[in-house]
Amino acid sequence: MPxxxxxxxxxxxxxxxxxxxxxxxxLRARESVARFWGDVxxxxxxxxRVRRWVGTAAALLLxxxxxxxxxxxxxxxxxxxxxxxxxxxxxxLRVVRATIDGAPVAAERLVQETGRLVIRGAAGGGDDLNxxxxxxxxxxxxxxxxxxxxxx
Amino acid sequence: xxxxxAFEELVLLAVLGLDxxxxxxxxxxxxxxxxxxxxxxxxxxxxLDRLERKGLVRSTIGAATAxxxxxxxxxxRVSAAGTAALRAMQRIRNQLGAPxxxxx
Numbered sequence: 001m002p003x004x005x006x007x008x009x010x011x012x013x014x015x016x017x018x019x020x021x022x023x024x025x026x027l028r029a030r031e032s033v034a035r036f037w038g039d040v041x042x043x044x045x046x047x048x049r050v051r052r053w054v055g056t057a058a059a060l061l062l063x064x065x066x067x068x069x070x071x072x073x074x075x076x077x078x079x080x081x082x083x084x085x086x087x088x089x090x091x092x093l094r095v096v097r098a099t100i101d102g103a104p105v106a107a108e109r110l111v112q113e114t115g116r117l118v119i120r121g122a123a124g125g126g127d128d129l130n131x132x133x134x135x136x137x138x139x140x141x142x143x144x145x146x147x148x149x150x151x152x
Numbered sequence: 153x154x155x156x157x158a159f160e161e162l163v164l165l166a167v168l169g170l171d172x173x174x175x176x177x178x179x180x181x182x183x184x185x186x187x188x189x190x191x192x193x194x195x196x197x198x199x200l201d202r203l204e205r206k207g208l209v210r211s212t213i214g215a216a217t218a219x220x221x222x223x224x225x226x227x228x229r230v231s232a233a234g235t236a237a238l239r240a241m242q243r244i245r246n247q248l249g250a251p252x253x254x255x256x
Contacts, residue, residue, distance in 0.1 A: 020197065022216075022223030023176040027193075029219065039193040046194030048201075 004040045009119070011044045075137075083144035086122070086129070093133060154228070156237050163199045164238055167209055168230045175214065175225040176200070200228060208234035208248070 005021050014019050019041060028036050037098050044050055076089045089097040095117050098105040109120040122129035123144050131141040156164065166182040168176045174182070176196055183191045201211045214225040215250070 016197070016201075016226075019176065019213075019226035020222045022220035022225060022254070025221040026177055026219050027225060042192035042194030043197065046192070046198040095194070 004037065008040055008043055011050055012047045013049060073137075077139075079139075079141075081141075081143035083146045084125075086119075088117075088131075088139070090137070093135070093137060095133075156203075156206075156241065159195070160199055160203060160208075161238065161241055163196065164203060164208060164230060167200075167203075167228045168235075168238065170228075170230040173176055174229075175227045175229060179228065203234065204228075206233075208237055222236060 005024060005051040008024060009017055009021060015095055024036075024039065024043070027039055031039070065113050074089075074091055076087060079096060083103045086098060086100045088095050095110060095112060098110060100119070100122050105119055105122065109122070111120065115135075116134055117131040117139070118130040119131070121127070129141060129144065131139050133139045163179065164182055166179045166186070169182060170178055176193060180191050180193050180196045180198070183196070199229050200209065200211075204211060208231055209228045210231050214227045216222045216224045242244045
């Protein structure tokens with residue numbers, strides 16, 4: 001069985017350690033084992049250090065939940081470069097639709113892997129448009145150059 | 153004046169009743185004797201800490217005893233602000249419990 005006083009000494013704040021350990025030492029001699037361990041647990045749960053740990057864990061959990069909620073957000077982003085504009089419609093981190101210069105892109109032209117989206121034939125001259133998707137929802141790409149039109 | 157909760161008021165009253173000799177164990181025992189309920193020692197410590205931060209109790213370090221493995225007690229006494237807070241609570245309770253004045 002672990003030593004209750006060592007556990008409490010580890011958990012409680014230093015400036016309160018002596019009095020709390022003394023109180024528990026007194027109680028160990030006169031209480032039932034169950035009541036004594038109930039007191040040990042109660043003291044540990046109310047210790048400011050444990051409350052801080054619990055608070056930090058709860059905050060991290062909330063941040064995680066908020067992050068998941070953000071991942072599930074639906075948003076439409078318009079991007080522009082020298083060749084024109086394109087629109088990406090995100091569902092979380094996944095692109096579900098795209099338009100280029102106002103024209104919808106067929107689903108089979110959207111190729112998506114983790115952290116990467118390729119729009120087939122969208123970079124002009126039949127080249128693919130490669131887009132890097134970041135975990136925070138942002139993205140970047142090499143700017144397309146406008147197609148040269150020959151004049152005669 | 154600091155506002156105090158119901159449990160804080162009970163702890164303050166127990167500290168007052170022990171007249172400067174109250175420490176964690178004796179305060180808990182006093183509360184259990186008067187309320188007839190099991191009280192968590194951790195809750196007593198947390199409340200005493202809060203009351204001390206509010207300036208309603210003051211603590212001093214007492215003597216070590218063999219029963220405590222040579223460790224000293226922290227004994228609590230109600231401060232002037234604590235007494236005022238208890239009086240204010242009593243006054244509020246009396247006013248709330250008094251019959252409403254007749255209206256003409």
